Amino acid sequence: MKEQQPLKILLLAAEVVPFAKTGGLADVAGSLPKAIRALGHDIRVAMPRYGRIDPVRFDLKKALPAFPVPMNKHMEEAAVLQGVIGQDVPVYMIENAKYYDRDGIYMYPDDAERFVFFCRSSLEMLNRLGWCPDIIHCHDWHTAIVPNWLKTLYKDDPFFAHTATVYTIHNLAYQGIFGHRVLEIAGIAEYGFMYHPEMADMIEVVDFMARGIFFADVINTVSERHAQEILTPEFGEKLDPLLRDRRDRLFGILNGVDYEVMNPATDKYIAQNYDVEHLENRVANKLALQREANLKEDEAIPLIGIISRLSDQKGFDILGDVIDHLLDLDLQFVLMGTGDPHYHEMFSRVAQVYAGKAAVFLTFNAELAQKIYAGTDMFLMPSRFEPCGLNQLVAMRYGSVPIVRAVGGLADTVKDLNPQTGEGNGFSFEPHDRWALFSAVVRALENYKYKEAWHKLQVRGMTADFSWSASAKKYVDLYYRALAARGKEIKLEDYGLVEE
Numbered sequence: 001m002k003e004q005q006p007l008k009i010l011l012l013a014a015e016v017v018p019f020a021k022t023g024g025l026a027d028v029a030g031s032l033p034k035a036i037r038a039l040g041h042d043i044r045v046a047m048p049r050y051g052r053i054d055p056v057r058f059d060l061k062k063a064l065p066a067f068p069v070p071m072n073k074h075m076e077e078a079a080v081l082q083g084v085i086g087q088d089v090p091v092y093m094i095e096n097a098k099y100y101d102r103d104g105i106y107m108y109p110d111d112a113e114r115f116v117f118f119c120r121s122s123l124e125m126l127n128r129l130g131w132c133p134d135i136i137h138c139h140d141w142h143t144a145i146v147p148n149w150l151k152t153l154y155k156d157d158p159f160f161a162h163t164a165t166v167y168t169i170h171n172l173a174y175q176g177i178f179g180h181r182v183l184e185i186a187g188i189a190e191y192g193f194m195y196h197p198e199m200a201d202m203i204e205v206v207d208f209m210a211r212g213i214f215f216a217d218v219i220n221t222v223s224e225r226h227a228q229e230i231l232t233p234e235f236g237e238k239l240d241p242l243l244r245d246r247r248d249r250l251f252g253i254l255n256g257v258d259y260e261v262m263n264p265a266t267d268k269y270i271a272q273n274y275d276v277e278h279l280e281n282r283v284a285n286k287l288a289l290q291r292e293a294n295l296k297e298d299e300a301i302p303l304i305g306i307i308s309r310l311s312d313q314k315g316f317d318i319l320g321d322v323i324d325h326l327l328d329l330d331l332q333f334v335l336m337g338t339g340d341p342h343y344h345e346m347f348s349r350v351a352q353v354y355a356g357k358a359a360v361f362l363t364f365n366a367e368l369a370q371k372i373y374a375g376t377d378m379f380l381m382p383s384r385f386e387p388c389g390l391n392q393l394v395a396m397r398y399g400s401v402p403i404v405r406a407v408g409g410l411a412d413t414v415k416d417l418n419p420q421t422g423e424g425n426g427f428s429f430e431p432h433d434r435w436a437l438f439s440a441v442v443r444a445l446e447n448y449k450y451k452e453a454w455h456k457l458q459v460r461g462m463t464a465d466f467s468w469s470a471s472a473k474k475y476v477d478l479y480y481r482a483l484a485a486r487g488k489e490i491k492l493e494d495y496g497l498v499e500e
């Protein structure tokens with residue numbers, strides 16, 4: 001295939017903005033396709049039609065009537081609705097009441113089956129649509145079975161004879177590990193479990209993530225730093241031996257931010273719009289946030305924000321260890337997040353003890369998120385690991401200065417301020433350690449006192465380009481690379497897999 005030729009790409013994801021979101025995966029799946037389309041490629045998205053996605057609100061149209069999808073020895077019915085992202089990215093939504101008519105997105109005992117069904121329906125719908133993709137771009141464990149299928153179940157299917165796969169790892173910690181029954185449901189029981197001499201834990205489990213890594217034509221994760229990190233036992237989540245085997249086809253591409261949506265000059269949810277030329281208008285947002293959060297209204301006191309899933313990954317252990325010391329300082333703190341009940345308790349206590357100084361919203365609220373980006377002076381991310389991290393990018397776009405642990409995508413995007421040279425766009429610390437976190441915050445507070453220098457820091461963040469334009473081009477390169485790699489032979493027997 002010549003490089004100039006536009007590609008046809010099917011992007012598969014379990015969550016996609018604006019339809020369903022729990023984290024950064026949805027942001028990427030909702031914004032990368034717009035940027036790829038802008039480069040002239042025919043990219044389309046598929047996702048499940050969860051019960052919470054209202055067909056009327058999103059003006060979903062019927063794309064395909066119900067058709068049978070093989071699941072183990074029986075058939076399940078899938079129908080397809082069609083919506084759109086932005087102006088022109090088609091989104092196919094797989095419907096099945098039994099699997100998706102539920103309140104949430106994940107965390108059901110039959111999640112493996114639900115996502116196998118989604119993937120199988122997505123492949124089976126293509127022929128019916130008469131649209132054959134050059135690339136199927138899979139994201140995280142929910143869609144990792146697809147590269148596996150194309151090298152086994154569908155390997156002789158002429159429809160997919162020229163289709164290559166790309167597998168993007170957003171979070172290696174969620175691998176989708178299940179038992180043998182899943183192979184039966186997926187119709188690949190005869191190929192058996194995978195085996196790797198350095199991964200004893202893999203025997204007799206089905207690890208979807210591992211299968212995506214093993215079978216995809218190319219693999220990437222969401223920052224260059226993280227692509228290196230996951231080759232090590234510290235960050236490899238026990239899959240580092242397999243990742244090291246595949247390092248010749250493993251790449252790092254930084255996520256972008258949808259600057260059309262994330263724009264303080266046009267944001268509908270914030271009290272006062274502003275841009276880099278009129279940063280003085282930003283203060284109205286700080287006062288509004290203080291009011292909404294029942295914090296003392298004071299434009300001078302530094303206000304630190306966090307928006308996050310409340311999970312161990314995000315470094316709340318070290319934050320918890322030091323939060324009382326932080327709140328002894330002259331600052332305010334606002335946090336929004338949901339997740340681990342242990343952290344719900346921890347932050348509820350903080351809100352109680354430091355009422356007026358600390359505010360905690362144990363909820364998921366996209367509007368409030370925008371107000372926090374626009375109203376805080378600093379944005380804290382002490383992550384244990386962070387494949388890319390989007391919050392620091394959005395925070396910078398909104399003039400909230402990031403304080404981060406130098407790991408993964410945080411290390412690639414936030415450069416520690418050097419007060420001598422004035423270089424840097426935030427504050428970062430290396431060790432996963434409470435006092436390292438504490439001193440980074442103290443340094444930020446010190447610098448906050450120097451208004452001119454602080455203003456420059458904000459401007460640097462706001463004018464940096466973390467849009468999709470550069471990264472979308474890198475994904476297109478990756479698609480071509482996948483097409484080139486497709487012909488390369490995989491030795492299935494090395495992994496205990498039997499070629500039929």
Ligand code: ADP
Nearest residue numbers: 023024308309337363364365366369389390391
């Ligand atoms: P992850 O995917 O690990 O959760 P990212 O930084 O990649 O982390 O993406 C998180 C995304 O989810 C961001 O867009 C962030 O604003 C959003 N988010 C996280 N928690 C909340 C919440 N409680 N309310 C609103 N948005 C949230």
